Amino acid sequence: MKTIRIGVLSTARIGRTKVIPGMQKARNCTVEAICSRDESAARRTAEALNIPKAYGSYEALLADPGIDAVYNPLPNHLHVEWTLKAMARNKHVLCEKPLGLNDGEVNRLINAMAVHPEVKVMEAFMYRFHPQWVETKRLIDRGAIGRPTSIQSFFSYFNADPGNIRNKADMGGGGLMDIGCYQVSLSRLLFDAQPRRVLGWMDRDPEFGTDRTFSGLLDFGGRLSAFTCSTQLAPYQRVNVLGEKGRIEIIIPFNAPPDAPTEILLQQDRETHTITFDPCDQYTLQAEAFARAVLEDTSVPISIMDTFANQHTVDALFKSAEADRWENC
Structure with missing residues (x-):
């Protein structure tokens, strides 16, 4: 079965305790890397969760050609900024809710998706x-x-x-x-x-x-x-x-x-x-649905317009x- 390779932006608790373990049970994606502005924290988390690669910056993870998509569990005010940066690197994005701080921020992502129509972006309402x-x-x-x-x-x-x-x-x-x-x-x-x-x-x-x-x-x-x-x-x-x-x-x-x-x-x-x-x-079910949309090039289950309306x-x-x-x- 084809899989997508996911990198995780930050060592946030929800990622460590819930989302990453769930993703690691998915049939069509793998967690290949994790990053933190504190490289030692990234390495400790990678070792604890059996993640192959650890990076000391978000930019380094986004520059990795071996990463197809990112999971973004950063604090709410950083969701749009780093989702946009991931999109610019042609990485698909599964981002924690709320995707933006207001509908104007979400609209920035809508505009970016017109520039990068090949990139999938989904809000993580698991x-x-x-x-x-x-x-x-x-x-x-x-x-x-x-x-x-x-x-x-x-x-x-x-x-x-x-x-x-x-x-x-x-x-x-x-x-x-x-x-x-x-x-x-x-x-x-x-x-x-x-x-x-x-x-x-x-x-x-x-x-x-x-x-x-x-x-x-x-x-x-x-x-x-x-x-x-x-x-x-x-x-x-x-x-x-x-x-x-x-x-x-x-x-x-x-x-x-x-x-x-x-x-x-x-x-x-x-x-x-x-x-x-x-x-x-x-x-796990969320990760599989997101990965399926990427692998089959279909619409993600939670569209950006649904996110905007919410x-x-x-x-x-x-x-x-x-x-x-x-x-x-």
């Missing part, structure tokens, strides 16, 4: 590749719960470390950019539409300046998604989708474990059924929260 989400979408599309009209979701964790990038406002930290973007994404996915208007509310951390709690309403015209995300609450996640004839509840919607079964609940009339999915690694909605939520009013999308 949850979409898990079978529990594939089945949820299938059930909704075939009418298992009737017309879906309401989505309720909650996603939180507790992190008050001032040194963590999620708590640095100038690096794109905060709840909405880190985890609320998932809730915006799933709402657009399940309703298969863009919201007409949004209403946002946030509580800013007085020290960090980031939104430690953000709640939003997405109005899809007769259908509504309500969500809350927080970086300083007890860890919890859940999604409920309600329709005229039933309900679907995703128990572990985002951080699905790679080594344990997952479940969704399907309620139809007064009966509730549990649908169980065998253990799988959503990062970020545009996030931008509108921030504007709404600042102005304390509904914001049109």
Whole structure:
């Protein structure tokens, strides 16, 4: 089987603990190199994860002709800069979410893709590749719960470390950019539409300046998604989708474990059924889908226009929260 050779930009924790191990189980890609501005850190990570090559700069990795694509888990404010640099080297890019700090940044990538049409760029919303989400979408599309009209979701964790990038406002930290973007994404996915208007509310951390709690309403015209995300609450996640004839509840919607079964609940009339999915690694599935698009020269599963629409909605939520009013999308 043909494979693509991937290099990893930085030794970020999500890469070390989740994405790289997932990629290494994929059938159609290999992790060939990793880099860091601290070469010793790159070498330690490469040794620990059995990665053949380590570099002491991002530029050195991008200059390697043996790398076909890069995975970009850099801090949010560096996503666009280094994705553009990778594209200029004709490297395909799988970039962590959110791909840009605002829709203007994403538009820079759209313009670059017109210059480099051969390069694939995909935002890493890994949850979409898990079978529990594939089945949820299938059930909704075939009418298992009737017309879906309401989505309720909650996603939180507790992190008050001032040194963590999620708590640095100038690096794109905060709840909405880190985890609320998932809730915006799933709402657009399940309703298969863009919201007409949004209403946002946030509580800013007085020290960090980031939104430690953000709640939003997405109005899809007769259908509504309500969500809350927080970086300083007890860890919890859940999604409920309600329709005229039933309900679907995703128990572990985002951080699905790679080594344990997952479940969704399907309620139809007064009966509730549990649908169980065998253990799988959503990062492996994401890597295989991305690599398949590269190898077969097809569109990536999450298009740049989908990314733009998601970020545009996030931008509108921030504007709404600042102005304390509904914001049109």
